[in-house]
Amino acid sequence: MATGEIIHAHAAPQGFIRKYVFSLDHKVIGLQYYFLALIAVFVGMALSLLMRIHMIWPTAVLPLVGEIKPETYLSLLTMHGTIMVFFVLTTAPQSGFGNYFLPIQIGAPDMAFPVLNMLSYWTTFVAFVILIAAFFVPGGAPLHGWTGYAPLSALPTAGPGQQLGADLWITSIAIFCIASLMGALNFITTTLDLRAKGMTMMRMPLTCWAWFITAILGLLAFGVLLSAGILLLLDRNLGTSFYVPLVVVNGQVMGHKGGSPLLWQHLFWFFGHPEVYIAILPSMGVTSQLLSTFSRKPIFGYRAMVYALMAIGLLGFMVWGHHMFMSGMSPYSAFAFSIMTMAIGVPSAIKTFNWLGTLRKGRVRFHTPMLFAIGFVSLFVSGGLSGPFLAQPVLDIPLHDTAFVVGHFHLIMGVASIFGIFGATYYWFPKMFGRMMNETLGKIHFFVTLVGTYSIFMPMHYLGMAGQTRRYSQFTEVAYMQRLIPLNTFITFAAFITIAVQFVFLFNLFWSMFKGPKASDNPWEATTVEWTTTTPPPHDNFGGKTPVVNHGPYEYSVPGAPRDYIMQTDPATVKAH
């Protein structure tokens, strides 16, 4: 461990390009990821707004965009899902904050492989550019959804957007997979090899545990998606038949024979379900960190939290079939996948209990990051409890592929994860930029976003129960869906308001970056190692000093201690657990 610092140290770069563009510094790379995700999330959000408008006013002609056709709606849907899942939920919490804070929290001067780190960022950037390019090619972006089910995704004649747009989509994802594999290797190695003296695994903040386990999930999952994507490209361009049997599209017999559409689903969801945890585990880690810090109380059940993360990671690889209960897969295997899925609810519940246990008998300070952590718990409960409905194959008969599913995964994987990202932003902003964000704007942002997202996604459960299928561009063709239009209209208006308030966040972010009050080194009176260094941290994180860790990560309100927190690097003589 100690020798690692010497090997991996590199001199502070001079010049703009080496410092801010092709930087090897994990902090700069973390911010690059963060701002890439920030651009991506506003693009993804804009797409969702266009979708919501089209669902309610299918014939509306919009300024700049024109009339949205049903196929355009499906392109928006595909790109919204892909951008949000890959370039926001995977990018910001793990690659963004993980890159910036994993090394500092474990007391390392940088990631284990700085060049690989830079490479993985720029590979991600290329993937993003290729994905966005799909909008601008003839036929436009693909309409096969973010899950890209074959044969729809494999047949260029199956619809507009399925030509070059679909090839770009697959290429983008394949490149993203490569970037994620590089990132995952880096995170794992850094965590195992570069911990400071005294930073045992069981003294790591739960954020580090979450990033570490997420990296392992990424390493195992993205390789499978990469392979699946390459096979899909072969089916599309070289006439192979991995996913396509003999099919007839609009009276034309296609040249494929003997492929299996279910193969794509198995491979995709073998990645896809762990991906859900890749998106949310880092936010779980952040939430644990914030709840403990702002409750001024040690996290309740640290070990249980670590084991729960591991259990979620492990079980996450055994449940992919629950996306396929209606797919034609054997009903017997549905039974097995269902049991495993219910089992994954257990570690999730443990986490929730422990978060509540952390709050209980604490001294809760309502700074904006804490509000988002509390919001995360609420959303995690709400989104989590619709899981046991969908985990039962028999209830998937009415609910699968309805708006119920959309409500479920948006609450838990989308909004809850985003709340983790917001919490992390407000919490670490002072360390990253040396200034404080505005609390009043932060609180407005929080309350409107909380009520707004609930207003958008809770009603989707009702719509799904009533039988509203997902991925319908309008509800005019099916009589029983017509009476659901008023509730859909409500959702659209809630989306307008929720999206509007995100600009308050954006303003706060950039205004505070330049005009916010100066932050001290440890404004939240927190315990973890990043708060021991200067604000913002120097190039090598600790200014030539090497931190030595003497305490666990969440020593708040220790009886007999001189103040209500003991930092991890405080001398061992300070009384602690």
Place this chain on the structure above:
Amino acid sequence: MGLALLAVIWLITFFSTYFFAAKTWWLPHGAAEAAPWIDHQFALTYFLMGIVFVAAQGALGLFVWQYRDRGTASKVEYSHGNTTLELLWTGLTAVLFIGLNLMGSGVWASERFEPAKAGAIPVEVTGMQFAWYFRYAGADGKFGATNPKLMDPSAGNEAAIGLETSDPAAKDDVVTGTMYLPVNRQVDLTLRAVDVIHSFFVPSMRFKQDAVPGLAIHMHFTPTEVGDYEIACAELCGLGHYKMHGMLKVVSQADFDKWLAEREAEK
């Protein structure tokens, strides 16, 4: 701030629960044999998850308000957790979730593990961009051959699914765009798709199953009430997904026989 947070969390909890409990939007009326069982499992799951939901959100709202920072008046309990409690709620959650699952598995098994009963009426469902076709075997009880090369979607019905007219078994096959079924008689479905994946979703029958190219998937259900029911496509199949709509007409056996005879005569 603590009070505001408590109010917001509790209000969200109240409104969310209210619209579930009031059944303002609920599963559509069930008109199939399995509907009561599926609905019962749904209601049971809803009830148990509802209790957990209200309890967890209630506690969250309460704790943030009760344990808000009140300066020196707040006394923090220094604790790293409680192993007994951890084991207790791990055990309880496991029993709740796994138990719930096992209770629902019986219905799943009866729907999907067992083949259709003898005497069920065979119907072949074919999905294609963007229509459903239904084939009845006719008097011989046998489906004739189809030929991909003969498929002509623009011609509709028999021609759309590429019925091989030279096959004797195909002579009396009837293909329609509207599904007719006799009431209280099980239907033995064969689900096919010719181009991409579609999903045959009949909400009132509590029936949903993907139709997958290359697979012939056998399923069954039993309609129990005469009436008209809507069929939707539940799997994204292309630009016309939202209008891939069909009708199921459940009629008496006599009306069904009459309808089928008329369709045979039309051919």
